Amino acid sequence: MVIMLLTTVATLVLMRLVSLGYEYLTFRQATLQQLSTLGQVIAANSTAALTFENQDDATETLAGLKAEPHVTAAALYDKAGKLFARYPATLPEASLPARPGRAGYYFEGLSLVGFEPVVQDDKPKGTLYLKLETGEVLYGWFRNSLGITVIVIAIAFLPAYLISRKLQKQISRPILSLAETAKAVSERRDYSVRAPSLGGDELGLLTQAFNHMLTQIQEQNQTLQENERRFRALIEQSTDAISVIDAENRILYLSPSVTAVEGYRPEELVGRSGVENTHPDDLPLIREIVQRLLAHPGKPFPVLWRRRHKNGQWLWLEGVATNWLNEPGIRGIVTNYRDVTGRKASESEIRKLNATLEQRVTERTSQLEAVNKELESFSYSVSHDLRAPLRHISGFADMLRQKAASDLDETAQRYLGIISSSARQMGVLIDDLLVFSRMGRSELRRTQVKMDELVAEVLREMAGDFATRTIVWDIGALAEVYGDRAMLKQVWVNLLSNAVKYSRVREQATIQVRSHKNDRPEWEFSVSDNGAGFDMQYVGKLFGVFQRLHLAEEFEGTGIGLANVQRIILRHGGRVWAEGKVNVGATFYFTLPCTEINNV
Amino acid sequence: MTSLRPILLVEDNLQDIELTIAALKHNNVANEVIIARHGGEALDYLYRRGGFKDRPPVMPVVVFLDLKMPKVDGLEVLRTVKGDSVMKMLPIVMLTSSREEADLVKTYESGVNAYVVKPVGFEQFSEAIRQLGIFWALLNEPSPQGQK
Numbered sequence: 114m115v116i117m118l119l120t121t122v123a124t125l126v127l128m129r130l131v132s133l134g135y136e137y138l139t140f141r142q143a144t145l146q147q148l149s150t151l152g153q154v155i156a157a158n159s160t161a162a163l164t165f166e167n168q169d170d171a172t173e174t175l176a177g178l179k180a181e182p183h184v185t186a187a188a189l190y191d192k193a194g195k196l197f198a199r200y201p202a203t204l205p206e207a208s209l210p211a212r213p214g215r216a217g218y219y220f221e222g223l224s225l226v227g228f229e230p231v232v233q234d235d236k237p238k239g240t241l242y243l244k245l246e247t248g249e250v251l252y253g254w255f256r257n258s259l260g261i262t263v264i265v266i267a268i269a270f271l272p273a274y275l276i277s278r279k280l281q282k283q284i285s286r287p288i289l290s291l292a293e294t295a296k297a298v299s300e301r302r303d304y305s306v307r308a309p310s311l312g313g314d315e316l317g318l319l320t321q322a323f324n325h326m327l328t329q330i331q332e333q334n335q336t337l338q339e340n341e342r343r344f345r346a347l348i349e350q351s352t353d354a355i356s357v358i359d360a361e362n363r364i365l366y367l368s369p370s371v372t373a374v375e376g377y378r379p380e381e382l383v384g385r386s387g388v389e390n391t392h393p394d395d396l397p398l399i400r401e402i403v404q405r406l407l408a409h410p411g412k413p414f415p416v417l418w419r420r421r422h423k424n425g426q427w428l429w430l431e432g433v434a435t436n437w438l439n440e441p442g443i444r445g446i447v448t449n450y451r452d453v454t455g456r457k458a459s460e461s462e463i464r465k466l467n468a469t470l471e472q473r474v475t476e477r478t479s480q481l482e483a484v485n486k487e488l489e490s491f492s493y494s495v496s497h498d499l500r501a502p503l504r505h506i507s508g509f510a511d512m513l514r515q516k517a518a519s520d521l522d523e524t525a526q527r528y529l530g531i532i533s534s535s536a537r538q539m540g541v542l543i544d545d546l547l548v549f550s551r552m553g554r555s556e557l558r559r560t561q562v563k564m565d566e567l568v569a570e571v572l573r574e575m576a577g578d579f580a581t582r583t584i585v586w587d588i589g590a591l592a593e594v595y596g597d598r599a600m601l602k603q604v605w606v607n608l609l610s611n612a613v614k615y616s617r618v619r620e621q622a623t624i625q626v627r628s629h630k631n632d633r634p635e636w637e638f639s640v641s642d643n644g645a646g647f648d649m650q651y652v653g654k655l656f657g658v659f660q661r662l663h664l665a666e667e668f669e670g671t672g673i674g675l676a677n678v679q680r681i682i683l684r685h686g687g688r689v690w691a692e693g694k695v696n697v698g699a700t701f702y703f704t705l706p707c708t709e710i711n712n713v
Numbered sequence: 714m715t716s717l718r719p720i721l722l723v724e725d726n727l728q729d730i731e732l733t734i735a736a737l738k739h740n741n742v743a744n745e746v747i748i749a750r751h752g753g754e755a756l757d758y759l760y761r762r763g764g765f766k767d768r769p770p771v772m773p774v775v776v777f778l779d780l781k782m783p784k785v786d787g788l789e790v791l792r793t794v795k796g797d798s799v800m801k802m803l804p805i806v807m808l809t810s811s812r813e814e815a816d817l818v819k820t821y822e823s824g825v826n827a828y829v830v831k832p833v834g835f836e837q838f839s840e841a842i843r844q845l846g847i848f849w850a851l852l853n854e855p856s857p858q859g860q861k
Contacts (some may be wrong), residue, residue, distance in 0.1 A: 493811070507833050511836060512835060528776070
């Protein structure tokens with residue numbers, strides 16, 4: 114407000130000074146004009162006195178100048194330029210110019226002097242000299258002007274004060290409150306305060322912009338605080354401990370979870386060297402990792418090392434360390450780590466178990482290999498050595514029967530027949546057993562097998578066995594599978610010959626062969642007949658070795674066929690099952706995995 | 714048929730020898746049957762050495778060779794014979810109890826001419842011997858090129 118008033122006063126003074134200058138010039142001009150007019154009047158009045166050279170008249174005329182108090186000196190000179198009369202009459206001659214000067218008026222210091230020619234009928238009669246002391250005039254004029262100026266300023270000051278008071282309300286106060294707000298914000302860091310809003314002028318806009326800026330700062334601040342809270346919570350509530358160390362392995366920060374991991378409170382360790390509790394064996398590793406960290410800022414390195422718990426036990430710690438030394442706000446190597454002692458123990462336990470397991474597997478494998486070897490040599494010797502005596506029993510019994518036919522009675526001949534047929538029967542059993550054992554041992558030689566063709570082939574080979582029978586063969590389109598052709602043929606031989614065998618109770622037998630893809634998905638095959646069937650009560654025995662559901666007199670067979678079927682299908686990764694009803698028929702199912710030809 | 718060449722039967726089991734001879738006789742195969750009780754003896758006979766040093770230089774028309782024998786087994790005899798550029802034309806029939814696939818594969822790989830599993834029943838055995846006798850001893854005069 115003071116500034117405003119001073120400005121106003123200064124403006125007024127300056128204006129007044131300019132005005133004074135102008136007035137002064139105007140005043141001088143007016144004075145000069147006045148003197149000139151006076152000079153002309155006196156000159157006109159002095160013509161007679163000069164013409165008649167009447168000195169008294171001239172002096173009297175000049176004395177009339179008394180009316181003009183500021184005219185301090187006047188003189189008349191005759192034609193010849195000689196002093197003729199003077200004013201005031203007492204004025205010494207020396208203070209007047211000796212001779213008249215050039216016509217005209219001019220200032221000489223504070224005096225205004227002038228020479229006016231006295232002329233009558235265009236004839237020069239002499240010259241009038243006038244001298245006016247302007248000092249006093251000027252002083253009076255100046256005094257008046259100053260008074261006016263002071264009055265004007267005084268008069269101007271009041272409205273200026275009132276206006277400035279009014280303006281202060283509109284300008285200064287909002288700026289002041291803005292300043293106060295800014296001060297509050299910077300001192301208290303309270304970004305929620307707002308400057309009071311003030312209309313829509315420039316100040317209102319400024320306030321709005323200021324408030325908007327505050328809002329943005331407040332929002333940013335809030336986001337920053339939330340982020341900080343979030344990250345702090347993440348760090349402090351994480352089960353992982355987080356450490357920040359400097360390049361010299363000095364601990365700068367530890368998250369509270371370090372207590373859960375190492376037993377120490379963060380403040381017990383911060384400032385100390387990270388090396389202190391580290392296992393001596395792991396120090397070279399730590400040093401190496403620190404070197405690598407220093408060489409690759411920002412790159413995370415996995416680290417697994419041992420540190421001593423406050424309770425003295427060694428812990429296995431696992432974590433990831435990253436060099437953020439160059440990162441403002443971090444300036445350290447950050448490691449988040451956790452206690453993996455339990456896991457390490459389990460790992461070594463597992464390793465131990467694995468080792469023993471491997472050992473056990475090796476042992477078991479070699480045992481199995483030995484058993485297999487034994488089994489092989491067993492079946493080899495069965496194949497050779499057990500069959501030979503049987504062959505001899507049967508052979509010599511037959512030869513005996515031929516040789517001694519006439520000498521033996523019927524009973525004796527029947528006995529011999531039983532001997533040889535039993536030997537043959539045992540031969541068949543041995544052969545079947547050998548086949549069964551081979552099915553389990555021999556390697557699968559898998560190829561693409563077209564079941565259509567395989568079934569047709571089996572039926573061709575079997576045709577002689579059912580030449581006298583009436584059988585309706587209903588064979589659907591059969592899938593192509595991936596498997597051991599010879600073994601799968603064995604499956605069909607068994608299932609189809611079973612169907613033929615057990616359906617011979619029918620005048621007209623119907624045998625159906627089908628395949629489809631089920632929803633597992635796998636190929637599902639089935640062989641159905643309308644034969645003797647079986648009791649579902651005994652379905653569990655169907656696929657057992659030498660298990661039979663019929664008497665040998667009813668249906669011949671050793672009971673190895675379905676056992677073979679099951680073994681072959683299981684080895685192919687399939688399943689077998691059967692459904693049946695006595696005197697209605699039976700259906701045998703088996704499945705094989707669907708293997709795309711491309712994947713073979 | 715006046716100068717029938719002999720059949721060499723290599724067999725360790727006396728009962729099998731008797732059965733084989735009986736079956737051959739039964740089927741009227743008249744060739745002389747020379748018996749070797751193991752592989753070594755068979756090779757001695759074929760190469761005319763040891764006890765057979767002075768035998769007449771007539772090669773058998775066929776060798777019936779058992780697989781499983783003491784000392785030198787049938788497979789070794791087979792390999793020796795089939796590995797010999799002169800001998801390899803000699804037809805060899807494996808006559809064995811074994812149905813083992815491995816045996817079958819090994820003998821065929823070694824160039825056997827036939828592989829017969831001795832059936833348990835005498836009639837079937839006799840039938841097998843008959844067919845072998847007819848084919849190898851009577852009909853199949855060994856060609857100079859051999860069988861394989």
